[in-house]
Amino acid sequence: MKHSRRLSTLAILRATTLFALTPIFAQSAPTILHAAEAAKILPDAVFFRGQSATIQGRNSAGIHFANDMFVLTALVDNSGYSSGIQQKYQAYFITEVPLDFSGKTLKPGAYGVGIVKDHFIVMDIAAHDLFTAPVTHDAVLKRPTPLQLDADGDHYRLYFGRDYVSFAQAK
Template sequence: MRFQAMMKFTGAVALAAAMMAAPMQLLAQGGDTILKPADAQKLLPASVYYKAQSAPTQLRNSAGIKFADGYYVLSTMVDTSGYSSDVAAKYQAYFITEVPLKFGGENLPAGVYGAGFVGGKFVVTDVGAHDVFSVETGSDDALKRPMPLQIMADPSGGFRLYAGRKFVKFAR
């Protein structure tokens, strides 16, 4: 009798362990994770360097992705007071990528950049405020709750970086 009870207990423990391990395996093998602002905030600095100045970040307005292989893309809005108006227009967010990305037909190597939505363009600059590229943006009028900055999955694959209802598509 004790042997049967022990076998039931051991079987139940093994089943519970397998059930708990399954989600971990799916997470490890599964896909990329879009970070909530609170998770992105933990990885981003309180201030950043750009064009010979230090600017405070708006960590409440941050977003990111943790790719299945452990690499990150992170972005946060910045306070650009103190910058000239032409620099501040293009430098709305700090953008960090640990992997190369594609924005339309443009390739962005791993690195740290300034980024902004200017008119109908998404403009990427290096930390010296030199233009790297600009691509066309879209507008998502169906977005129910636009935020100053967020990342969402793109229905056709890849991701969308939003500033309000404006967005730019990107992928690895």
């Protein structure tokens, strides 16, 4: 009887251990969130450079990582900003994970972003430029939209029309 109790206890311990470790082994690949999914998570308005700007939920996207962290972005109504800020501040970008943009690390936080000429500009919420990254023009993209996010292997492409910036989760 003692032997069967020990076996039962060992079986329970093994099952408990495997159950506790299941989330580690069961993590799936990151998932791209399209506009309808991203808009449910994003706020209706965001703070940037002393003002509140409404987001365009129909022009939003995101990534849901296996560890339940997110990257979210949406075009914004920047009409209340000065023309200098309007030119650069086209979208709001939130990340819960560090990201790598052509060797430049973006820490978790909320940022203003946009594409000007051939550069992707990242600004802190006070509208100070943090860095730029190169932009690529995708002439073969079949149906460009104002904003979209696509997976490209272990990288992602954030499109503004046919122009995109490539980034990856920082290691």
